Amino acid sequence: MTVVIGADRSGAGKTTVTLALLAYLAQYGSVQAFKVGPDYIDPMFHAAMTARPCRNLDPVLTSATYVQQCFARHCWGARWALVEGVMGLFDGVPIADVPDFASTAHVARLLELPVLLVLDCQRLSGSIAAIVSGFCSFDPRVRVAGVVLNRVGSDRHLELLSMALEPLQVPILGVLRRDDRIAIPDRHLGLVPTDELAHLAELRDCLSDLAATRFDWEQLLPLLAAPQRSHAATTASVRFPARVGIARDRAFNFYYPDNLDLLAALGAELVEWSPLSADTLPDVQGLYLGGGFPEVFAAELAANRSLRDCLRAAIVSNMPVYAECGGLMFLCRQLVDFSGRVWEMVGALPATATMGARLTLGYRQAIALRDSPLFRCGEVAWGHEFHRSTLGPAPDRPLFRTQGLAASTLIMEGWQTAQLHASYIHLHWGTRSELPARFLERCQHWGE
Incomplete structure (x- = not known):
C-alpha cells in the first residue's frame, strides 16, 4: 500500500520524518522514495538514504496519468515505498475542477494512498485534536492513517497530546522529541544539498537510530509495503545514439x-x-x-x-x-x-x-x-x-x-x-x- 507523508503546513517536519523512515528501512531492504512537486534538493536526501533515485510526482509538470504510471513503474521490485508531500496537505493550485491540484492530497487521491500526518506540536496541547479532526473530515477521499507528533517537549506534553487525540481513534505512529543532532543547514534556496554535507553519513546513522525507537513499526511496516501494480515498460521506437x-x-x-x-x-x-x-x-x-x-x-x-x-x-x-x-x-x-x-x-x-x-x-x-x-x-x-x-x-x-x-x-x-x-x-x-x-x-x- 504505502503512505504519503503530509502535514498541516510547511516546516512541520515532513522531510525529517521521511528521511528517518527511509534511513531505517534501507538497512533491511530496497526502498523507493518519491517527492510531490518540482523540488530537487529533498530528493537528493531521499536518494542518499536509499541509494536509489527519488522520483518527482508533479501533475503540473507532467500529468495525472504520468504520476500514476511513474509511481507504479518505480515501486516495482522495491520492498517498501514512501511519498513525501509538499507544503500543507491541501495546498495546491486551482486548475479546472480541482481546487487543490498538485497538492499532497491530490497526489494521494491519484495514487489511492492514505496519509501519515506530521504535526509540529511545540506550541500545541489539547488543540491538536481540533486540527487532526479537521484534516480527517475535510476531504473524505483522503484517509489519514495515523499521525506523527514532532517536536514534543516532554513526557507530560506527550501525555496531554495523547489524551486529546484518544477520542478520535487516530493512531499515533511516531513521536519525535526536539533534537538538534538531526538539524540540516539551509540557505537561500532551501536545504544545503547532500554533496556539500561532510557529516551526511553521520546524519543518516542518527536518523536511522532515531527511527528505530520513535516509530510504531508494528503498525507502520504493513502500511509501507511497496505496491506491485502492473505497468507498461518504457520503450523508445526511435533511437538517437x-x-x-x-x-x-x-x-x-x-x-x-x-x-x-x-x-x-x-x-x-x-x-x-x-x-x-x-x-x-x-x-x-x-x-x-x-x-x-x-x-x-x-x-x-x-x-x-x-x-x-x-x-x-x-x-x-x-x-x-x-x-x-x-x-x-x-x-x-x-x-x-x-x-x-x-x-x-x-x-x-x-x-x-x-x-x-x-x-x-x-x-x-x-x-x-x-x-x-x-x-x-x-x-x-x-x-x-x-x-x-x-x-x-x-x-x-x-x-x-x-x-x-x-x-x-x-x-x-x-x-x-x-x-x-x-x-x-x-x-x-x-x-x-x-x-x-x-x-x-x-x-x-x-x-x-
Missing part, C-alpha cells in the same frame, strides 16, 4: 532522474563531467547544464578558465547545448554574487546574472517564440522557476513568453542562439519525450 555531457558536481546537480532516463532510453550515452574541476570538455556531441548553485561556487568556476574557454568554443562551434537556470547563469558573461563581487563566467551570452533578495518561484506556462534544439516555434510547455538572480540586459530575441498560473503578467525570457537553448525554466520531460528526442537528433547530426 549520441554522447551527451551531463554537468554534475557541487555547483550543478538539479536534474530530474526521469529526464536522464529518457535520454538513455532514446539512445544517449550520458557522460558526467565537472565544470568545477575538469580542464576540458569530455568527448561528447552535446551538453546538458542543469541547475544548481553557481553563485556559491562562482570563485572556483571563474578560476577554471580553461574549461570556460572550451565550453564557449563548443557553443561557437554550434554544439547542441541545453541549459537550465544555474546552467544559464554559468553561460553568462559575468555573475554578481550576494556580496556584490563580480566573477567572470563562460561569456557565451551577452548578459550578467546578479544575485538578489527577491525569490522568483512558481509554475510557468512557456510558449516558444522561436525554434530551439528542443522546441518548435509556438509550442507550449509547463515548467518551474526557482531562483534569486536576475539577468540583464534582456535578450533581444527571447526564447519563451511565460506566464504564471494565476498572474496575467507576461514575461519574455530565455536565450536561443544557433544550437543553444538556455532558460530559467526547469522542464520535466516525462510527458514530452519529443523534446529530448529533438535534442539528441541535433547532437547526432553535429557529431556526424
Whole structure:
C-alpha cells in the first residue's frame, strides 16, 4: 500500500520524518522514495538514504496519468515505498475542477494512498485534536492513517497530546522529541544539498537510530509495503545514439532522474563531467547544464578558465547545448554574487546574472517564440522557476513568453542562439519525450 507523508503546513517536519523512515528501512531492504512537486534538493536526501533515485510526482509538470504510471513503474521490485508531500496537505493550485491540484492530497487521491500526518506540536496541547479532526473530515477521499507528533517537549506534553487525540481513534505512529543532532543547514534556496554535507553519513546513522525507537513499526511496516501494480515498460521506437555531457558536481546537480532516463532510453550515452574541476570538455556531441548553485561556487568556476574557454568554443562551434537556470547563469558573461563581487563566467551570452533578495518561484506556462534544439516555434510547455538572480540586459530575441498560473503578467525570457537553448525554466520531460528526442537528433547530426 504505502503512505504519503503530509502535514498541516510547511516546516512541520515532513522531510525529517521521511528521511528517518527511509534511513531505517534501507538497512533491511530496497526502498523507493518519491517527492510531490518540482523540488530537487529533498530528493537528493531521499536518494542518499536509499541509494536509489527519488522520483518527482508533479501533475503540473507532467500529468495525472504520468504520476500514476511513474509511481507504479518505480515501486516495482522495491520492498517498501514512501511519498513525501509538499507544503500543507491541501495546498495546491486551482486548475479546472480541482481546487487543490498538485497538492499532497491530490497526489494521494491519484495514487489511492492514505496519509501519515506530521504535526509540529511545540506550541500545541489539547488543540491538536481540533486540527487532526479537521484534516480527517475535510476531504473524505483522503484517509489519514495515523499521525506523527514532532517536536514534543516532554513526557507530560506527550501525555496531554495523547489524551486529546484518544477520542478520535487516530493512531499515533511516531513521536519525535526536539533534537538538534538531526538539524540540516539551509540557505537561500532551501536545504544545503547532500554533496556539500561532510557529516551526511553521520546524519543518516542518527536518523536511522532515531527511527528505530520513535516509530510504531508494528503498525507502520504493513502500511509501507511497496505496491506491485502492473505497468507498461518504457520503450523508445526511435533511437538517437549520441554522447551527451551531463554537468554534475557541487555547483550543478538539479536534474530530474526521469529526464536522464529518457535520454538513455532514446539512445544517449550520458557522460558526467565537472565544470568545477575538469580542464576540458569530455568527448561528447552535446551538453546538458542543469541547475544548481553557481553563485556559491562562482570563485572556483571563474578560476577554471580553461574549461570556460572550451565550453564557449563548443557553443561557437554550434554544439547542441541545453541549459537550465544555474546552467544559464554559468553561460553568462559575468555573475554578481550576494556580496556584490563580480566573477567572470563562460561569456557565451551577452548578459550578467546578479544575485538578489527577491525569490522568483512558481509554475510557468512557456510558449516558444522561436525554434530551439528542443522546441518548435509556438509550442507550449509547463515548467518551474526557482531562483534569486536576475539577468540583464534582456535578450533581444527571447526564447519563451511565460506566464504564471494565476498572474496575467507576461514575461519574455530565455536565450536561443544557433544550437543553444538556455532558460530559467526547469522542464520535466516525462510527458514530452519529443523534446529530448529533438535534442539528441541535433547532437547526432553535429557529431556526424
